[in-house]
Amino acid sequence: MAINKHEMPDSETPRLDELEKGPWPSFVTEMREAAGKKPAARDLMRQLEKSYGEKVGHWKHGGIVGVKGYGGGVIGRYSDSPEEFPGVREFHTLRVNQPSGWFYTSKALRQLCDVWDKHGSGLTNFHGSTGDVILLGAPTGNLQACFDDLSDIGFDLGGSGGDLRTPSACVGPARCEFANFDTLDACQKVTMAFQDELHRPQWPYKFKVKISGCPNDCVAAQARADFSLIGTWRDTLRIDQEAVKAYAAQGMDIRGEVCDHCPTRALSWDDAQKQLNLVAEDCVRCMHCINKMPRAIRPGVQKGATVLIGGKATILRSAFLSWVLVPFIKVEPPYTELLDLLRRITDWWADNAKSRERIGELIYRVGMRTFLDGVGLPAVPQMVKEPRANPYIFWRSEEVK
Amino acid sequence: MAINKHEMPDSETPRLDELEKGPWPSFVTEMREAAGKKPAARDLMRQLEKSYGEKVGHWKHGGIVGVKGYGGGVIGRYSDSPEEFPGVREFHTLRVNQPSGWFYTSKALRQLCDVWDKHGSGLTNFHGSTGDVILLGAPTGNLQACFDDLSDIGFDLGGSGGDLRTPSACVGPARCEFANFDTLDACQKVTMAFQDELHRPQWPYKFKVKISGCPNDCVAAQARADFSLIGTWRDTLRIDQEAVKAYAAQGMDIRGEVCDHCPTRALSWDDAQKQLNLVAEDCVRCMHCINKMPRAIRPGVQKGATVLIGGKATILRSAFLSWVLVPFIKVEPPYTELLDLLRRITDWWADNAKSRERIGELIYRVGMRTFLDGVGLPAVPQMVKEPRANPYIFWRSEEVK
């Protein structure tokens, strides 16, 4: 990371300089190093210093910019004080679709840097909170060339606007023993199957897909994705009682640390036998015992995923956490069932949503009933914490002869 | 109760007759006995028989009737087939305010019967689900005379329409060791303090007050009252460890039946000492241990009540359960604090509600913030299960200089 040089007499950015102190790596140091080479980075610092003084931002509202053939992937940004900070007069961001799981070769990283040094501010985010590589700040005139060069090194743009947003996935089978399916491959295939929707905003609003290999949900799919795919298993978890004994022998308080936190008390500890007993049908696959004793307990063998729908942040009707839509789905190449379901869902949403209405809000407005009809899925008890408490039940006219 | 005589050849009510069979006391038998003396009761049965055949009711919509000086207390009702059932052409109900706790002398009961035999159908409900004595069915012309006679025997009418509804209270100190204040007296005093509001609809909608002596809530106040007063205590519950030992000696599984159901695990069982240990500040006064071991555990000595607000049934915006408004209030004669609070609350509601808007729905619409300002109460954490999750926070202009 950038090397912090603390001696700068008569600094232009006394306030920001304060943020070069302290043990955590400093974004200011990053900017300062770039500022040595790039006027844009220097003016970014100077404008930010002004914001630190006035406690307001100095960017104008939005602005539509882009590259040929695409409608999304670039966030337009203009300084509101271009005379004062000419380097950031135009300071647009490119969202570059990361490889599944955020794996890189050193070569790919260097290529990205080369492209960005050529066309932009030299500043990046690894990564944006949706998951893209963020190339932070280029003038309008450089965007197309930058994209052309990106395309030469094999990096495409991600989403912005009313489109599919760049899907992301947890590290999954690449490094995690808990993965119930190939999160990385599924993410890649979904991304490829929806290239048109990713690059050309044609939907009422954004739509996010995130993929976690197990209920630990290491990409926060349930909180941040309209369509959350989370690994699970259909059968009983596997317990290796010998390994259990080994944990016990090491002094682990299995009753206290494991059984007492099992949400359904499906697990109990037989201290005499040094054995874990499981009431299989009571397990709700919360991962806790597996997390605590990965050497002894594993998911079952009938692996797949739960599909949850509707997650999003606050705007407009409050934040929603995704809720269960399909309790169990196989997630295996060629992913026909998954892609088909995703297509039906986005089609229904695109047909029915108002402008800027996330799918969760649309379902809230029209009811799960209407949504399930629309996408051809049955109602199952797993969808709800509890059935309805109000008696405002709709009947289809054909049900009431 | 009525004596069931099963022989009725050529019955007018073959369907209803089926409901004279079986072990539970039959309302049909009640009606049949009355029908012998009262044409109204007979026509009620005949009309009901018709309803049983057609599966629809045969009463017209509402109708405003009453007694001089009052606006409520009588529910108007007219048959939609007066030619067929002349006895129930006019069949209005009087709601008679029960004594606190539904206690009666045999004399009072007989006096009520005499009045009702004179003016009405001879049919009653002991009681209506709000708590009144329901005198079921009198013609318009008899209402005033009936009320005059009721007033002579000391029975006044209860509420109906946009007014205070007849308050009710659990048996409390009259027969229950758990009562934290005098529910019966408080109920009586509230009723007396609001006679005008009870008898003369002047409010946007109904307003119900129910009073339970402890959190067991034996009058279902939280579900059914806009203003729910529920006994509680401010200090620590009292444990008689000798009596605990006696329960244990009788073979009670104190850990399993008592401690394991303590919602906060405030109680634990020391099997060696045969002793119950309590973490006093963790007790949420759920009554469970007291219910299970009334000889050993009692409420504390700083007794009073929690005020909860907003309970109601479904119409319009769903059913609400009352929620905490004042965690602790003393409830002692002359009940100044209680009556004053109730007055502030109903005043605020009357000033701000739309027509047919229960106080819970008004608070839902305008926010607790506005309500608390209106009635001059502070916000306390006891009011919520959890603080807000959405960031839509309002600021008063004076707070933002």
Added chain:
Amino acid sequence: MPKLDFGPPDFHAMLPPVIKRNYGQWRYHEILKPGLLKHVAESGEALFTVRAGTPRLLNTDSVRRIADLADKYCDGYVRFTSRHNLEFLISDESRVEPLLAELKKFNIPVGGTGNSMSSIVHTQGWIHCHTPATDASGVVKAVMDELFQHYTHMDLPAKLKVAMACCLNMCGAVHCSDIAILGVHRTPPKVDHEALARGCEVPTVVASCPTAALRPNPRLKSVDVVEERCMYCGNCFTMCPAMKIMDGEHDGISIWVGGKVGNARTAPMFSKLAIPFLPNNPPRWPEVVDAVKNIVDVWAAHAIKGERVGEWINRVGWERFFELTGLPFTDKHVDDFIFSVPSFRSSTQFKW
């Protein structure tokens, strides 16, 4: 000219002497057997309470018979409970058994205490209301006949509170009952435009609809029902007689489970939908009786001691409730009103 605003009789006059003596001084209670409570005061004095069932709808002769019993056994005092049971309050233990014998003679059931089923709180139905989707007393009688032994025996895992209301107004406060029986309409109101124009205010009627299913029809000075937005609550009928909602062919009953009111152990809970519709089949509503019995039986078989219906379901999960009762789960069970989202399963934790 009668007095006005004199209020209910002072309850003090209605209290038996034993209660007056020990008012607020009760020390503990025991349930001696179903329907028989013993309360002991600090003074050492004991009060015996016999709880007995009634049909709630009583004729005056029956009320007089109750008064007679009160005179004979209880020094002339009696009370009713918040669930419309009778309570005979006896200071002299030797009178308990004779009273029980006489109640038996009259076929008046004794019970409803402890871990039993108490009586069914209910409403008017076809007997006195203008908006019911079913009768109340008839359904209650049929269900009580079937579950009778649970009233007279404390043979259940916990108290069982059943309630019944004949329309969505829910006068029986069925919304927080272990098992609730609720009359439901299933067809939109039929508007009598002329009557509406004559007798009702259009804005008031339009505002009465919780789901905004009513639109003004200025031409007719009336309203139109947007049928696919109507969920048949009948609130527009409450506001305006021209909105006829009763429908003999399609009205019927829904069943709700798992509510509770008190704060014992767990916080109060609403009842949740178990069965969206059962037909009106008077006089004995066999489908409803069977449905209630099934739920009670499954609960009684699976709950652990002390678990109310809702507490049991919360422990085993709704997935398991539907499986064990054999009831189908449908899209009607999924909430679609204001507070729907918090009821959705925002978790991967569920049972198969």
Added chain:
Amino acid sequence: MPKLDFGPPDFHAMLPPVIKRNYGQWRYHEILKPGLLKHVAESGEALFTVRAGTPRLLNTDSVRRIADLADKYCDGYVRFTSRHNLEFLISDESRVEPLLAELKKFNIPVGGTGNSMSSIVHTQGWIHCHTPATDASGVVKAVMDELFQHYTHMDLPAKLKVAMACCLNMCGAVHCSDIAILGVHRTPPKVDHEALARGCEVPTVVASCPTAALRPNPRLKSVDVVEERCMYCGNCFTMCPAMKIMDGEHDGISIWVGGKVGNARTAPMFSKLAIPFLPNNPPRWPEVVDAVKNIVDVWAAHAIKGERVGEWINRVGWERFFELTGLPFTDKHVDDFIFSVPSFRSSTQFKW
């Protein structure tokens, strides 16, 4: 002419050989020390992961330095985590300590695993966005400096996930974090009527307001703000630049606690309001830093092992949370939006 729609690079090309060999065949893992994971495959092969912090905002030279480290220690491969940490993937155990030494030399912190605090997911703030109520990177840097030892030591009761977003759009997905730092406006937007008439559609702007605080102003072809209905969310500004919402004097930061995302043990939960407002005090936001530290300290002192912040609060109760942290509870903590009622305490069960 560039290619279009070719998508992200195939991740397979980015996987180190040790992962390719053991893909989907991992058997278990251990945390050897803070920031150092060991994953063992069915094959017996082991993979060592060193997790390291970054400021997320990186210049290209820094990225090249990372590439150099990847070449030197990891066969030319590296990854980032879902919280923007770096992960060096090492197949040869002997390279672990040299890498750690070199990271130390560069002052790159290693940690964020197990029961530690990971890095703060955050957003653009004044660096690149048009609607922020505060900066993001600056606040994050200040907080991380203070809590640094919890990143490098696994000294907490459970994982601690802190997130920061600079406005109500919540790009950092702060709504489900153990502790969330959220920029908030507190004054209604100032309407530039001329600009609105010129550049925005009135119905769209009006529709953008969650609390219906906007009314059309037909005279000006603009909108008016009903100030007492506005809660300053800024959504109208998102839709229309004429609704200026930034306010240097009154904008600031709110603190939220107790959220979680995963399904481990307990279902996901939203973060709840702890502190409605703290001032913007750049460059180091001392009030915010202190507030976060206080909450972390109180949690660390009181939670039992394994309890996330929200799990701890749910056990002890929110009453106790406010008491222990010394934070005042105000009417702002009581929800007043759509789903408010289910958040009210419909029970007499609470602590004093």
